[in-house]
Amino acid sequence: MQDRLQAAELFAGLDAVRLARLNAIARGLTLRNGDYLFLLGDTAQYISVVVSGLVDLCLPISIDDVVKDITVEAVGPGKMIGWSALVKPFRFTLSARAAAPTEILAFERLALEQVFSTDPTIERVIRNGISELMASRLTMFQALWARELQRTLSPGGQDTQA
């Protein structure tokens, strides 16, 4: 299982001893195609790393009282999901659904915080990784919003797209 941790972007730079500490608190989960790992609004208790398969991050869209999940990002092996577990208010802001048979490793917040309290390097690496992910996600949604706004404000609702 430790090899799987080594492949995770979130743990890049951590040595074998530190990966072993994380390995000790990791919990393996298998999802079938279509299974939900978590739903938007759920209490976030775990961050997860995708080992194999594919997880869709979805945003519920409601039209005429019909709500459907729209995939806004697909997360593959080595990537992390569920940063909300380490950031207040500890609630998921998207839903996560397996888009194929998927294996993940989950790390409970309380167990991680215990590791953090004894090893600040692990905490720094993981929180840096989360910061980078959040910054990337924020920039992406900022850009998507700006493009939609630009289209809305263009004369005659002109599309930015070709």
Next chain:
Amino acid sequence: MEAALVVLVVAVLFGGMVLMLAMGYQGSEAERSRQARAREADAAARAAAMVAVPGFFARSGRTITPSNRVFDEVMVNRLEHHVRLEQAVVAQFVHQPSVDNLYRRVGVPNHVH
């Protein structure tokens, strides 16, 4: 004769007072009605302004009317296709923020701008 004159004066005074009261009431009713119309017009103008404020996915002129809109898998696929195309465009912006990268058209290479 004097009594009749007094009665006449009192009647004229009373009639005048009643007339003044009636005219005052009419005036205040007209003012109330004018204020109510002004309030309605103001509320309508504010509602129109609120509708004019763009929403995140508002697409003026291209909105599908509720009568022919069905939120089915086809629409889900279209939305996801749209999001994928848009994400491909903004991925460049995420790594290299610039106005050109932000408003680049889908399918247009970066070097064209």
